[in-house]
Amino acid sequence: MTGEPISYNTGYLDEQTKRMLRRALLKAVAIPGFQVPFASREVPMPRGWGTGGVQVTAALIGEDDVLKVIDQGADDTTNAVSIRKFFVAVAGVATTTRTDEASIIQTRHRVPETPLSEDQIMVYQVPGPEPLRFLERRETETRRMHALEDYGLMYVKLYEDIATHGHIATTYDYPVMVNGRYLMSPSPIPSFDNPKLHRSPALHLFGAGREKRIYAVPPYTDVESLGFEDYPFEPQRFEDPCAICGSVGVYMDEIITDDAGSSMLVCSDTDHCERTAAAKTEQVPA
Amino acid sequence: MYVAVKGGEKAIANAHALLAKEGRGDSHLPPIDPSWAVGQLAVLVARVMNEGSLYDPELAARAILQAQGDALEAITLVRSFRTTLPRFGYTVPVDTAALPPQRRISATFKDLPGGQQLGATFDYTHRLFTERDTDGPQASPNGADGADAPAMPRVSDLLGHDALVQPARPEHFTDPEPPDLTREPIVFPMERAGRLQALARGDEGFLLSLAYSTQRGYGSTHPFAGEIRVGEVELEFEPPELGFAVPLGRVEVTECQMINQFKGNAATPAQFTRGYGLAFGRAERKAMAMSTVDRALRADEFGERRVAPAQDEEFVISHSDNVEATGFVEHLKLPHYVDFQAELGLVRQLRAEYQQRQELEGREEIDEEVLV
């Protein structure tokens, strides 16, 4: 058996598996924010390294698609490179680093700065799909809490943060209420990115391979970050512009530049940064 | 002027090349052929088959070599391959008593029909480094053809005659088709069939520690090794088109039946209870640990309080899959700087506010002193 060369189906997954995934995705889209259990397959990356996102993308991707893969907002981080190469190898698909040219964007931990359109699908890699997990570790109990819309515990956590720190102390994977019904984890995107999900024209799909859950935010759905009336959700702000392209109002990476710990801020979204910097260069009079 | 970091693609390519070089080792020595590993690393091969959930010794050996000896990496390779294979269905339930075993021992009786047969075991070796023997015994210890092998009925069947031990199947058992964990997501609470599947492919070390814990007071199942068998079993499959079973071949398995403290109450007479373990190849430690943990997880059936980690189904099953475990633990190596940045921002803000409060209080104290 092992003497023969091993060949894989287009998109790596067999067609039955793709069908199973699409059924799960349809259920997810029908119930925004609800975690649909699915029979997560093993794929050639380790669990925790994007297997959920990879399965969702593999179920959707076709020859007409253009794929962008980012990790921490950058196309060139090692895991993004690895996943992009995987899809080139198994699906022969075209790839891009430009957000505005992609039909499918698989991401880990960021939403691109460039606004999305109705033709685009975001696929998020999710490590922990259950927003209540660190408050209630039993799956049997959290399942019941979602079914009965019993979310008091989440607000208790926010209350305790304010009582202790004077602020809500969650900065990423900030819990949201989707379509006014389900409490959802938007994946470990910084809370800065949460507002981008609210009534977005794109389709947002979330895949947790290890925990075996799929969920979705359909286009133009209400996504509300939790807070209190007098302590509302506040996304973080960066005061300084990007040291390379001068953008403000975008999420920044802090780069340490010398032994003394001096640092500078640059755009986390490398595509946005490159294009903004290029546009500036064109504008500079010769 | 700072230039954005690039070169991830090149870095990966270089890393793969370096990995291949490390894995080859000293190029003056011959590369290991997978067939050598099948024969001479059989126990490791068995582990990779068990936790990879695929019986293919040559493939498992190949995986071990490609993974440069990293068992979990090899298991991941096998799992990734397994997922691409078509699934035809289930075999007919395997009869582990049908073929004469290579090894069969029981701790519960001094002697029993068929006798105690040590087989190939490390059990009574002295753990001293020795020169490797090149040849084993010339004749196989018991006829591999089974011509004059003595009958070796299972201990559990012997005890079962007088209903001293719980029957293998509960009273109203309808024997439904077992679930396939690789095709359906796990939902708690689980049925025993699903749990046994999860345990069969669960990490040997994890199950070993859990089993150990039950012997040290974390839960108390007081097990006896009723029987441990190592030998081949015949696999048969019944295709719907034929309507009768056809043999597919033989696989080597290790089976362990743990017999545990008796239970009984006013309504039912006392009986010994069971734990079951089954693994590919020579995998005694795994089969024993699996059977101990199986019994611990059956707490509800016997009205036992779940007080120990080994009895906590969600805890045990959720953390038994080492491919998931190593994936998630090792994913911490991936960049997390965006979320770290967010935390940095908050910590800085909180510290600044703390400073402000301290200064404010300091000034208030001074004001009070002045007033006084």
Place this chain on the structure above:
Amino acid sequence: MNTDDRVLMQARGVGHNYGDRFGCCDVSFELWPGEVLAVVGESGSGKTTLLGALSQRLALSEGTIRYRLADGEEVELSQLSESRVRNLWRSEWGFVHQNPEDGLRMHVSAGGNIGEPLMATGWRHYGTIRATASEWLERVEIPVSRIDDAPVTFSGGMRQRLQIARNLVVSPRLVFMDEPTSGLDVSVQARLLDLIRYLVAELGLAVVIVTHDLGVARLISHRTIVMKEGRVIESGLTDRVLDDPQAEYTQLLVSSILGG
């Protein structure tokens, strides 16, 4: 018509079995709004089982329990869906456990514990939640300065008072209490009972309280049911049952209390 004049809960032939044994059997009574009903008995009498069956924590093996919801609708409790029962717990019912650790989040602050039922029913103003929690701390005589401390740092009496506050903050109509004062010092018990009696009267709560202590029944209940081996031995107005017990067992119980 003032719907509050109608009976709140009507139990008929209520029983719960543990396997072949019955925990309680053939219990019938009526409970009116604002009324405190004590269920007394020694251990093994079935009183805790009865409380479990009434509060839907245990399945009903026999009998019926009719309950009148806040909106006036009458329902058969054993036939309610899990989601409707959960709703009852959130808005109309309270349960004070014998062991306060069972009824509190021990590592969440006192304010968080009292605030949780409010947040679960949709309160979204931190300041108001905190102010309400402070009010309740005062009412149950816990120093307001402890609002950010977790009950793991509280004494037993304080924990129990916090549990009461957590239960009453949503203005329930019916509160179940399972030996709320046992395990506490005598003086602490007395203070707690005074508090319960005061709050019950002020809020017009209906209460079903299980106790082995006739003194507790005397102090706070209007009516009493006496149980033995799973059955009701005697029931009636508390003062009558304790001053003029008819059944032999009740007479035994009463006479065994010093100064009962």
